[in-house]
Amino acid sequence: MALRDIAIVGTVQRPSEVNSTFTSVEILLPVIQQLLDKVGIERSDIGFWCHGSCDYMSGQPFSFVAAVDAIGAWPPIIESHVEADGALALYEAWVKIQTGEVDVALVFSNGKTTSGPIDQILSLQTDPYMVAPLKPGFDALAALQARACLDAGVMTERQMAEVASRSRRDANNNAIAFTKGNESVEELLAMPYTMNPLRAHDCATPVDGCNAVILAAGDIARRLAERPAWIRGIDHRIDTQRLGARSMIESSSAAIAAQKAGVGNDRIDVAEIHAPYTHQELLLRNAMGLGESTHINPSGGALVANPLMAAGLARFAEAAESIFAASADRVLAHCTSGPMLQQNLVCVMEGE
Amino acid sequence: MSEADGLVRLRQPIGVTYNWSAGPNATSHLAGLMNGKFVGKRCPSCALVYFPPRNGVCPKCAKILAGDVEVGPKGTITTFCIVNVPFLGQKIKLPYVAAQILLDGADISMQHLIQECEAEDVRIGMRVEPVWKDKSEWGPSLENIQHFRPTGEPDRVMGTESGAS
Numbered sequence: 087m088a089l090r091d092i093a094i095v096g097t098v099q100r101p102s103e104v105n106s107t108f109t110s111v112e113i114l115l116p117v118i119q120q121l122l123d124k125v126g127i128e129r130s131d132i133g134f135w136c137h138g139s140c141d142y143m144s145g146q147p148f149s150f151v152a153a154v155d156a157i158g159a160w161p162p163i164i165e166s167h168v169e170a171d172g173a174l175a176l177y178e179a180w181v182k183i184q185t186g187e188v189d190v191a192l193v194f195s196n197g198k199t200t201s202g203p204i205d206q207i208l209s210l211q212t213d214p215y216m217v218a219p220l221k222p223g224f225d226a227l228a229a230l231q232a233r234a235c236l237d238a239g240v241m242t243e244r245q246m247a248e249v250a251s252r253s254r255r256d257a258n259n260n261a262i263a264f265t266k267g268n269e270s271v272e273e274l275l276a277m278p279y280t281m282n283p284l285r286a287h288d289c290a291t292p293v294d295g296c297n298a299v300i301l302a303a304g305d306i307a308r309r310l311a312e313r314p315a316w317i318r319g320i321d322h323r324i325d326t327q328r329l330g331a332r333s334m335i336e337s338s339s340a341a342i343a344a345q346k347a348g349v350g351n352d353r354i355d356v357a358e359i360h361a362p363y364t365h366q367e368l369l370l371r372n373a374m375g376l377g378e379s380t381h382i383n384p385s386g387g388a389l390v391a392n393p394l395m396a397a398g399l400a401r402f403a404e405a406a407e408s409i410f411a412a413s414a415d416r417v418l419a420h421c422t423s424g425p426m427l428q429q430n431l432v433c434v435m436e437g438e
Numbered sequence: 439m440s441e442a443d444g445l446v447r448l449r450q451p452i453g454v455t456y457n458w459s460a461g462p463n464a465t466s467h468l469a470g471l472m473n474g475k476f477v478g479k480r481c482p483s484c485a486l487v488y489f490p491p492r493n494g495v496c497p498k499c500a501k502i503l504a505g506d507v508e509v510g511p512k513g514t515i516t517t518f519c520i521v522n523v524p525f526l527g528q529k530i531k532l533p534y535v536a537a538q539i540l541l542d543g544a545d546i547s548m549q550h551l552i553q554e555c556e557a558e559d560v561r562i563g564m565r566v567e568p569v570w571k572d573k574s575e576w577g578p579s580l581e582n583i584q585h586f587r588p589t590g591e592p593d594r595v596m597g598t599e600s601g602a603s
């Protein structure tokens with residue numbers, strides 16, 4: 087069966103905030119309404135709704151059920167939820183449209199990352215028998231990975247600081263971003279370690295946020311957007327959960343996903359990489375084979391605003407917007423989750 | 439870690455503390471309960487009154503709720519369940535009745551206990567009123583109400599109006 091042509095035709099992201107006093111439903115509802123208005127369709131035009139979020143972020147079991155209130159479930163709708171980043175919800179929606187059952191899907195995600203101790207919460211997703219009892223902080227696991235990379239000569243602390251300096255500067259032009267700055271690489275290198283070899287600017291800023299995108303097939307997509315962002319390849323791979331059995335100085339799952347998504351088939355103009363730590367961006371660039379000609383994270387990336395469970399879908403939104411604006415013709419969107427880049431989803435989109 | 443009967447057992451208590459926010463739309467509801475009042479919210483689109491105001495939105499219209507509406511304190515039983523099964527942590531004497539109660543002026547029902555009558559006398563349409571705990575025990579919670587009890591008023595005939603099912 088030939089694959090259907092499916093594109094992102096519209097995106098909306100809520101500006102990042104910390105310690106939000108709104109419920110997830112209250113922040114999602116206006117974003118979804120704004121997206122429907124922007125694309126110029128009604129709720130009844132959406133054939134499939136797919137949501138990405140995580141109960142551990144909100145500290146409430148089945149919190150995703152409440153989110154259905156934000157999309158209006160009467161008359162009855164077809165909807166689904168992934169206990170994961172919205173990028174994985176987008177993957178499910180893409181599959182749903184491929185089945186031919188529906189032509190238009192709305193994907194949304196949210197994360198109230200600042201309502202709990204995120205470093206501890208994230209470590210709960212490690213292997214419950216051998217790793218979780220050690221209560222490793224998430225930053226600590228990332229620091230081990232960074233140390234292994236530095237010791238193996240895969241990268242330098244200067245290169246890590248370059249990633250942070252570039253991301254913070256780029257964030258100045260992004261209304262969604264939270265952390266902004268104009269520090270030079272030297273200034274950043276002079277900062278103290280927070281978790282050797284990581285400095286504060288090497289770690290992403292946890293924020294509360296949400297976003298939504300609309301996917302559509304074929305001519306419907308061409309009608310809804312002037313320049314749709316066509317999904318040409320998408321792939322998701324997972325490394326073993328046994329941290330000791332993984333190479334810390336490369337990302338084999340990202341490399342396979344990038345190859346399967348067709349990253350190397352042509353030049354990539356813009357890559358929106360979901361890297362919560364500076365050294366992880368460098369690792370991912372190596373794994374996905376991205377060279378100097380690719381503009382990395384013009385949005386500032388997840389480093390300057392990391393609404394967990396929404397930060398991956400945010401990369402899709404940013405990459406698609408650069409196609410809409412015709413500032414790029416072929417883009418990459420990436421999402422990671424799990425300790426030390428355990429999971430990687432890679433997508434290639436093109437303009438026509 | 440213990441090694442009785444040859445098995446290695448591992449205890450790993452996990453506790454995480456969150457700062458949970460009720461959100462601006464549920465705040466007047468919770469504040470109302472601290473003052474002994476039932477405060478719901480009206481949907482600006484379909485005019486239904488939500489008590490409790492769920493997550494601050496009307497799921498039917500996908501609109502943010504607006505405007506406080508005081509409802510109750512009396513209400514009508516729309517459906518109920520007689521609980522006969524004991525379970526761990528049970529605090530109430532069996533059998534007891536958990537009922538859906540449609541407060542006067544509200545369009546969705548809420549669940550609470552029915553006491554001060556025999557379980558077999560509870561019926562759909564029965565009029566009930568709240569029995570509040572002592573004020574010193576009040577917090578932002580429906581647990582401020584000890585239970586609901588029959589008012590003795592004539593039953594209300596439940597039709598097909600919102601909340602009746």
Ligand SMILES: [Zn+2]
Pocket residue numbers: 481482483484485486496497498499500501
């Ligand atoms: Zn309504």
